[in-house]
Amino acid sequence: MSVGHCATRLRFNLKNDKKADTEFLQNLKGVVGVVNKGGQYQVVIGSDVKNVYKQLLELGSFNNNDVSSEKGEDKGIITKALDTIAGIFFPIVPALTGAGMLKAVMAIAVALGWLSSKSSTYQFINYIGDTAFYFLPILLANSAAKKFKCNEYAAMAIGGVLLHPTFTTMVANAKKAGEGLQLLGLPVSLVSYGSSVVPIILAVWFMSYVERLADKIIPGTIKLFGVPLLTLMIVAPVTLIAIGPLGNILGVGLGAGVTFLNAYASWLVPLLVGALTPLMVMTGMHYGLIPIGINMLATTGYDTVAGPGMMVSNIAQGGASLAVAIRAKNKDVKQLAGSVWITAVLGITEPAMYGISLRFKKPLYAAMIGGGAAGLFIGVMGVGRYAQVAPGLLALPSFIGQDGFANVIYAAIGCAIAFIVSFIASFMLGIDEPEQDTKGSGDKAEVVIDVASSGVIYAPIKGRTVDLKEVSDPVFADGIMGQGVAIIPEEGAVYAPVDGVVSALFDTKHAIGITGDDGVEILIHIGIDTVKMNGRCYTAHIQKDQKVKKGDKLLEFDMKAIKEEGYDLITPVLILNSSDYAEVLGITDKDIKVGDALIKIAK
Structure with a gap:
């Protein structure tokens, strides 16, 4: 499985998307929506996606390799094609967008008379803005290689072959003289590949097969240089002689089709x-x-x-x-x-x-x-x-x-x-909007929890309770993972806040998940960024899937050592399935001891 993100979404390539709990994600606080289309499983977060992505990488084991085409996938041709297109073009969009905006700003400056198109400043900015587009074959070579599972740097070298100054000069001179070019006795089309799209994608697709074949037939003792040597010797000439011209024809044909539509409709x-x-x-x-x-x-x-x-x-x-x-x-x-x-x-x-x-x-x-x-x-x-x-x-x-x-x-x-x-x-x-809950308007009142009632989460740590907004990590502060409160610990021990099961115990021991007998899902996250400590200073007294009773000791942590390493010990206590409850009310700005009522939930 691999994961990435754009401006608003986490984008997963899953081996088996049927295992994803879509309903849970859709009801999760901070998740705007879930989309499973185009070969990707997408979780829409919004502008906080970078922070969620960062936390996700720390909590899970992910890689940057696309698995969408592994055996066992049951995806249609259209889905596979869209997945391939997305994987090739999405990574290069920031480079093109930055260059495009630079060209747009320059156009404004020229139109308003702030900059002369004959000035050296204009020439510099113009070529800086053109660079990403001119070297588009090299950018696409990298992302295409990742999709087709071949060496990115060898693919970029093929892109460089198409753009090398010697080749472009040979093409220009041949056009000027009205002559042709030949490679190995075969004609080479007089084509300029700067800013081209289709030729390099076809070339890298072809290269993926050549590289795999070379890897099979070349002995292990010389694979290090033998595979890239044979790949380059085959792919570069074939690209210049056949694939490049074919891709150029397809690209020009696509443009001609759009031009036809523009002319007649x-x-x-x-x-x-x-x-x-x-x-x-x-x-x-x-x-x-x-x-x-x-x-x-x-x-x-x-x-x-x-x-x-x-x-x-x-x-x-x-x-x-x-x-x-x-x-x-x-x-x-x-x-x-x-x-x-x-x-x-x-x-x-x-x-x-x-x-x-x-x-x-x-x-x-x-x-x-x-x-x-x-x-x-x-x-x-x-x-x-x-x-x-x-x-x-x-x-x-x-x-x-x-x-x-x-x-x-x-x-x-x-x-x-x-x-x-x-x-x-x-x-x-208009819209068919949900009914407005008009209870509790006005200033926020002090929360008083009746410990005799059901739906009470008890304090797992002794300390001072504060609002989640005081947590420095925006994923917690903005309630993206769920509502709750935070505790500034006074003692280095964590106890079970309810009767239930240990649903999650991370190898780093910095966070514990508890699922209560009544279905409430609780996360206790001891410290901020403490995942980086890799379990140092933490001692677990329980195991995953273990049944616990309220007040059982879950783990201990060395407060002094953690602070000396520069980590903030503030501990969010979150209700992960907050969306299942009409109210999640927590006590803040109060000194508490283990076993005191901390959070009240009500359906």
Whole structure:
């Protein structure tokens, strides 16, 4: 199994996705939604995904190798194709986005007269912005090698073969002289591979088979240099003679097909992309648009397929969510919608999509209406972008071209149409929101727990209780893993807070999971980042799956030694399945001893 993340999601490649507890994840505090499409199992977190990812890597054993094509997988051809496309293009998006935004900023500076296109500063910034696109074959070689399970550096060398100055000079001179080139007596097409997409992907795919064959036939004593030598001797010539030209023809053909659509039905693709992007994102099919857009930028310098339609679709999600924020009566829904519409407008739609649109359905319909209306407009007006940037409001500078501001003005009008139409449609449709819990309004009152009642979690550690917000780790502080309280320990011993079973005991002994007899799931996390201590200073008195009674000693830890190594001993006590309870009330700002009532849960 491997795991990665994007701006809002954890992305898992699972050997068996049927073992994933989707229902539990969907109900987990901090999880916006779960998607199992496009060859990936995706857990939508939101802007805190980096912090969750960091904790996940510390708690689990993961690798960076894609397992999606291992034997035993039962995935359809479309799913495999989408998984391959996603795996190849997703890792390089940050490089292209950074370069694209730099080109967009430079276009603004030139258009406003802040920078002359003849200045040396312009030349420097221009080539810096072009670098990621020109060396695209090398970037793609690395990510493609990981997908096709061959050596990344050998693959990057093949990408370098296509871009080497000697080869590009030979091609330029041959074109100028009207002559041809030959390698091993066979003709080499006079093709420039800078910024190309398809040729290197085909070359690395071919290389994956050659490398495996070479590894089988070359004796073990000379594998170290024999395998890469034979691979390079076969793949490089075949790529220059056959694969590269074929890939170039396919790339040009793809661009010609899009040009044909733009000439005879320019409104069609942006309309469909603008309306259907939410559905494509849910299924992972939007990955199919990314290489088309990048290929258009590489071949024509102008993308009318992926960027414009996805931009107005994202902004439509923002408009629909803002309408929910204004119209909703439920405090939680209003607060959520009031924040996610901003991220949607800026190009990150997963929180709005899974938190609002898919949850209530009607905002989704409104977003599709607004995105389709805006897509139709920008399609009729022939709007396209000149750089690869994240599709949101901040992408507008990438629509500034060499012919003035007409293109970017139409793009801005399209954004306005998307936002306004979706807002009006969402406001009129409304949502079927949950009932508002009006109990306990006003200032926060002191929590008093009746120890005679059921649903009481008792203090596992002696110390001072504080609010989770005082924990320095945002995964705990923001309640992403569940509600609860934190304890600043005064003694180095942890006791069972309820009767139950030890459901988790990490090898590092820094955290314990207890599942109570009534089903409550409790995590006691002793210290922050203490996983790095690898179990030093911790002594466990129990084992995983062991039955425990309230007050049984679970483990001991050396407070002094842990503090001397610079770790914070604050200990979050969390209810992992908080979503199963109507109330999770904890006592804070109080000195407690082991066995005192700490948290009250109620269904």
